[in-house]
Amino acid sequence: MLKVDNELCIGCGVCEDNCAFGAIEVVDGLAVVGDACTLCGSCVESCEVEALTIEGAEKSVQVDLASWSGIWVYCEYRAGKLAPVSLELLGVGRQLADARGVQLAAVLIGSDTGDSADVLIGHGADIVYRADNKALEYFTDETYGAVLTNLIREHQPEVVLAGATAIGRSFIPGVANTLGAGLTADCTQLDIRSDDGALLQTRPAFGGNIMATIVCPSSRPQMSTVRPKVMKELEFDAGRQGEIIDMALDEGMCSSKVRVLESVISENDDVNIQESDILVGGGRGLDSEKGFELIRDLANSLGAAVSASRAVVDAGWIGYPHQVGQTGKTVAPRLYIACGISGAIQHVAGMQSSETIVAINRDENAPIFNVADFGIVGDLFEVLPKLITTIEGYRKS
Amino acid sequence: MNIVVCIKQVPDAKDVRLDPKTNTLAREGVQSIMNPYDQHAVEEAVRLKEQLGGEVTVLSMGPPQAQDVLKQAISCGADKGVLISDRAFAGADTWATSYTLARAVKKLGSFDLILCGKQAIDGDTAQVGPGLAIQLGIPFVTCIQKIREAGETELVMERMMDDGYDVLAAGYPLLLTVVKDINEPRVPSLKGKMKAKKAEIMILSAEDVGADPRKIGLAGSPTQVVDVFPPPPRGERALLTGSIDEQVKQLVEKLAVYL
Ligand SMILES: Cc1cc2nc3c(=O)[nH]c(=O)nc-3n(C[C@H](O)[C@H](O)[C@H](O)COP(=O)(O)OP(=O)(O)OC[C@H]3O[C@@H](n4cnc5c(N)ncnc54)[C@H](O)[C@@H]3O)c2cc1C
Ligand SMILES: Nc1ncnc2c1ncn2[C@@H]1O[C@H](COP(=O)(O)O)[C@@H](O)[C@H]1O
Numbered sequence: 001m002l003k004v005d006n007e008l009c010i011g012c013g014v015c016e017d018n019c020a021f022g023a024i025e026v027v028d029g030l031a032v033v034g035d036a037c038t039l040c041g042s043c044v045e046s047c048e049v050e051a052l053t054i055e056g057a058e059k060s061v062q063v064d065l066a067s068w069s070g071i072w073v074y075c076e077y078r079a080g081k082l083a084p085v086s087l088e089l090l091g092v093g094r095q096l097a098d099a100r101g102v103q104l105a106a107v108l109i110g111s112d113t114g115d116s117a118d119v120l121i122g123h124g125a126d127i128v129y130r131a132d133n134k135a136l137e138y139f140t141d142e143t144y145g146a147v148l149t150n151l152i153r154e155h156q157p158e159v160v161l162a163g164a165t166a167i168g169r170s171f172i173p174g175v176a177n178t179l180g181a182g183l184t185a186d187c188t189q190l191d192i193r194s195d196d197g198a199l200l201q202t203r204p205a206f207g208g209n210i211m212a213t214i215v216c217p218s219s220r221p222q223m224s225t226v227r228p229k230v231m232k233e234l235e236f237d238a239g240r241q242g243e244i245i246d247m248a249l250d251e252g253m254c255s256s257k258v259r260v261l262e263s264v265i266s267e268n269d270d271v272n273i274q275e276s277d278i279l280v281g282g283g284r285g286l287d288s289e290k291g292f293e294l295i296r297d298l299a300n301s302l303g304a305a306v307s308a309s310r311a312v313v314d315a316g317w318i319g320y321p322h323q324v325g326q327t328g329k330t331v332a333p334r335l336y337i338a339c340g341i342s343g344a345i346q347h348v349a350g351m352q353s354s355e356t357i358v359a360i361n362r363d364e365n366a367p368i369f370n371v372a373d374f375g376i377v378g379d380l381f382e383v384l385p386k387l388i389t390t391i392e393g394y395r396k397s
Numbered sequence: 398m399n400i401v402v403c404i405k406q407v408p409d410a411k412d413v414r415l416d417p418k419t420n421t422l423a424r425e426g427v428q429s430i431m432n433p434y435d436q437h438a439v440e441e442a443v444r445l446k447e448q449l450g451g452e453v454t455v456l457s458m459g460p461p462q463a464q465d466v467l468k469q470a471i472s473c474g475a476d477k478g479v480l481i482s483d484r485a486f487a488g489a490d491t492w493a494t495s496y497t498l499a500r501a502v503k504k505l506g507s508f509d510l511i512l513c514g515k516q517a518i519d520g521d522t523a524q525v526g527p528g529l530a531i532q533l534g535i536p537f538v539t540c541i542q543k544i545r546e547a548g549e550t551e552l553v554m555e556r557m558m559d560d561g562y563d564v565l566a567a568g569y570p571l572l573l574t575v576v577k578d579i580n581e582p583r584v585p586s587l588k589g590k591m592k593a594k595k596a597e598i599m600i601l602s603a604e605d606v607g608a609d610p611r612k613i614g615l616a617g618s619p620t621q622v623v624d625v626f627p628p629p630p631r632g633e634r635a636l637l638t639g640s641i642d643e644q645v646k647q648l649v650e651k652l653a654v655y656l
Pocket of ligand 1: 325
């Protein structure tokens with residue numbers, strides 16, 4: 001509960017202005033808390049006379065924070081490939097480790113991982129914990145979860161990061177829950193507080209309408225999944241030294257009640273739109289499935305992948321893996337070109353943190369222009385062919 | 398086949414907006430809806446019941462108004478609605494939420510399958526489903542895009558992955574989270590609406606489900622929000638001008654760094 005000390009409260013209203021949820025109001029010279037309160041604590045910090053406190057029952061888990069040390073990154077390996085986000089996370093992990101004066105470790109789980117451990121060291125890891133076993137060829141929540149949980153229990157890292165991918169967002173919540181650890185999903189920014197080592201995890205909420213910073217004050221490890229493309233990987237340095245520790249696996253870590261019968265990797269490799277630097281998005285303005293050919297041509301000329309609004313996914317013009325938005329994927333490419341997409345809030349929620357947004361739409365009042373850095377008002381059937389030839393011309397010159 | 402579906406009431410995205418002047422979330426006129434992914438979970442549960450028999454219970458943790466989404470689920474074919482509601486749940490993060498839901502599921506008795514949405518659109522965490530499975534000590538699979546075969550003892554299903562999909566088999570008890578590709582939710586029938594109107598929602602408190610006060614609400618939440626603020630502004634609307642040819646030329650120049 002958020003408590004107001006009526007003796008201390010001077011009714012200044014600073015808390016009222018600070019509450020993003022409109023949950024606190026000054027009535028007759030005193031702050032009054034309403035039902036909308038989410039206990040976020042913004043007002044407590046803002047109150048200069050310290051009249052506000054958050055009270056609750058005592059925490060059930062209290063760990064000895066000092067015995068947890070080191071920054072870890074779960075490095076995803078699937079179908080013979082390291083996920084690019086793993087290397088991005090080693091980049092930010094390196095910064096966090098250096099700020100804390102601790103080691104950066106990578107956790108590699110899979111089968112036939114080849115020289116991947118060396119690649120991880122070259123990208124910043126001091127240690128690689130490797131679980132390479134035929135039984136781990138296919139991802140299951142149980143096996144991967146057991147391996148990671150065991151490693152964490154044994155070595156007690158203070159921070160564990162993973163990519164906010166299909167795999168990361170599936171088994172990491174299970175691991176965190178097993179450990180009673182706090183987990184923040186889909187972070188876009190990470191910092192470490194120097195005095196107490198608290199990981200400041202920032203992420204969008206309410207479809208990107210607000211940003212929230214989250215900490216785990218009394219539990220360890222502090223766990224986050226992080227969006228692909230928002231962190232920068234370090235350049236590969238073949239001279240970097242590191243240690244590879246192979247993990248002994250017991251039976252329990254290798255069996256799962258859920259069996260993988262088949263893993264179907266899509267032929268066209270552009271379905272993984274979250275890992276693409278450039279996305280060309282198509283909407284209902286394309287008129288038909290055939291219209292998507294124009295989008296593909298533009299994507300080809302840019303080396304981009306193709307995304308879509310829900311309207312066209314529902315119409316069956318393109319598959320669900322390409323849908324961007326609240327009920328699709330969240331993407332943050334360097335460049336997003338929205339063609340014939342109106343920019344409904346549910347679509348914008350999934351792409352508004354792109355670095356640069358371009359919109360092409362014939363309706364100058366379309367809301368997509370509100371988030372666009374560059375907009376062209378025009379018929380896409382006229383604009384796109386011209387854009388493709390101009391890009392090709394530019395490339396040649 | 399006894400199925401429990403966890404559903405959450407969330408604010409409708411199109412209404413949630415940060416007032417740029419006051420920096421607060423506009424609350425007026427904000428409609429509450431059933432989390433869209435959860436509609437697909439309810440639909441899949443009802444289809445499985447129609448095929449295999451049994452009962453579908455919908456479960457929600459939230460304020461008293463959340464009865465509305467439970468009734469909506471009943472109008473779409475669910476049999477029973479249960480709401481766990483208590484001021485003591487305030488400030489719950491995904492750990493405390495999964496703990497609380499797990500207590501309620503245990504209280505309700507035996508089940509074969511639990512369905513959740515992939516994520517709730519207010520927080521977008523996708524953590525409650527897996528957390529609930531762990532709390533109950535049962536296996537889980539996330540992001541199910543299709544149930545291929547549903548048998549008395551086993552399910553065969555497709556899980557959406559970033560680069561394609563996996564085909565999986567698992568027995569019961571099992572928890573699944575679903576994506577919207579799995580089905581097209583039905584609209585409530587007149588009969589369904591009548592049933593929902595008459596339905597009694599069972600309301601349980603923290604004490605009723607035997608929850609440990611230290612594990613619910615803020616106290617049971619390892620994560621804590623310490624700051625909320627508006628996202629960095631994207632800048633002004635910037636429409637290019639001139640003929641289409643000129644605009645295209647300007648655009649390509651602006652995008653040079655990406656080419
Ligand atoms: C619960 C819920 C969840 C949702 N989740 C998502 C989601 O995840 N992702 C998503 O995208 N949507 C989502 N939606 C749907 C969303 O509200 C919109 O309906 C959808 O994004 C619209 O798609 P669109 O922009 O392609 O189509 P429209 O809104 O129909 O827009 C088409 C645009 O094309 C323009 N146009 C037409 N012809 C031309 C032309 N020749 N040249 C140039 N421009 C042209 C028009 O001016 C118009 O602006 C969701 C909705 C709900 C209720
Ligand atoms: N308060 C709640 N009551 C019932 N189910 C919930 C609640 N919160 C989350 N869920 C379920 O967990 C899924 C994932 O939610 P989240 O982890 O919050 O993104 C939702 O789609 C629901 O099925």
